[in-house]
Amino acid sequence: MKAVTCPCGSGAPYASCCQPFHAGAEPPDAERLMRSRFAAFALGDAAYLWRTLHADHDERASGSEEALRKHLAAQRGKVVYRALEILEVVPPDADGAAQVVFHASIRARGRDASFTERSTFVHDGVGWRYLCGEVA
Numbered sequence: 001m002k003a004v005t006c007p008c009g010s011g012a013p014y015a016s017c018c019q020p021f022h023a024g025a026e027p028p029d030a031e032r033l034m035r036s037r038f039a040a041f042a043l044g045d046a047a048y049l050w051r052t053l054h055a056d057h058d059e060r061a062s063g064s065e066e067a068l069r070k071h072l073a074a075q076r077g078k079v080v081y082r083a084l085e086i087l088e089v090v091p092p093d094a095d096g097a098a099q100v101v102f103h104a105s106i107r108a109r110g111r112d113a114s115f116t117e118r119s120t121f122v123h124d125g126v127g128w129r130y131l132c133g134e135v136a
């Protein structure tokens with residue numbers, strides 16, 4: 001069987017890249033978490049996206065895993081997560097917050113919906129979590 005390339009764009013097989021994280025392992029750093037979250041968007045893995053959202057993220061208060069699942073299901077076939085490029089990685093500061101600047105190449109309903117974002121990640125004692133993002 002031909003190995004499936006990971007949707008995060010690393011060039012590595014999915015099985016040895018982001019799949020272990022989607023299956024329950026914790027990414028060792030913010031960049032790996034970022035990559036695995038992009039791959040989860042590409043695969044429509046709502047459970048992983050919800051699990052790796054920090055408790056203080058806005059969506060935790062206003063949304064739900066079910067709402068996220070419906071959102072991703074509605075995107076299926078209409079939104080294509082084409083590529084992820086990591087532009088900058090800032091290691092954890094004194095408060096433990098790490099930053100990743102990335103460019104996500106996305107096509108939504110036939111149009112370019114790509115964007116660049118500076119995301120902040122913090123470790124919650126269990127694993128790295130996505131706290132917030134700011135379009136750069």
Ligand SMILES: [Zn+2]
Pocket residue numbers: 006007008009010014017018019035036039
């Ligand atoms: Zn990957």
